[in-house]
Amino acid sequence: MRAAVRAAFRLARHELRLLAGLALWLARRTHGTGGGQAFGYARGQGPVMAGLAFVCVIETLAMAVLLRNWPAVHAAMLFLDVYTVVFVVSLHAASVVRPHVLGADHLRIRHAVHVDLRIPLDRIASVRRETRTTHERAEGELDVPVGSQTSVTLELTAPVEHVTLLGRRRRVRLVRFHAEDAGVLVRALTRG
Template sequence: MRTVRALVRHEVRMLGSLVLWVARRSHGTGGGRAFGYARGQGAMTFGLAFVCLVETLTMSVLLRDVPVAHGIVLFLDVYTMVFVVALHAAHVVRPHVLEPGALRIRRAVHVDLRIPLERIASVRRESRTVHERAEGELDVAVGAQTSLLLELTEPVDHLTFLGRRREVRLVRFHADDADAVVRAVTRARSARSPLPGQPA
């Protein structure tokens, strides 16, 4: 039952992201600085949507004499096209956000991890295209790529897609402008840390 609820919630959020994208609005960025991670994916996404469109037209011709099958396949094909575009929309309207006191790392509607700034030990650029699953590590890859490495002073809880909790101490993620993320997070951490000899 929990899996069904997770899937329904996922679909609702995806379609909601599509609405936000059409309205040129973003999700959860109020009061913070947003960092995108979907640059370069648009062409591939719409290329895939075009392939789905061609398949839809082809199947419509092939199944024109079988109304029931035609209706079912048409529905599935149209929904697939909507899903593909909604996935791209979710990446665009749900960027990473540097909030007052926390860094929020996201990937579409699948990952939303808020990390308090005081738990960030270091942040640096690190480009990777191969990620092996390891205990205590979270890879938030986009197009199989990560460009930033975040090390934590203590674990934070990550809630998986199906609602399972994992403790993570190291997070790899991607941003279009990785250097800007490093600078912004470093400045935000410095602003929260008192100078030696000054009261906290």
């Protein structure tokens, strides 16, 4: 029972953070980039998310027509459909406002509100630009793809702890993630 309550709390917090990302996106602000160099990753997923939002809007209109004779069901479905559109837009907004951040002593790898991993720079053994489109789950590895693609690979000298959306803790020694300016990020890390 306790685990279910904790999971429900984490999911509710996740939803609120998505909505906060939408508010930041509308205000044209970013989250957690103060003093660091930001590296975006959401540009490649923009058209797909826009297409998904469009399909959700069409589905909302179709359900409104199909359920017009059942007002209670229509109201419930309208609420769910509108919430789905807001959710899809919020997913993209959270990715835009939460870029990867290279700070003075750490690299912060993020993906919307799902992943937020801080890696101390002194734990990075090697960094390379490596485009991969296939990712198999392996112990000690974390893949953070965008559009099924990663473009940077980090090997660490010591593991760092990654906390999943539902609170599971994993220790990772290899991290693959996507960045739009992967070459610039790799050069900045190599210089550091």
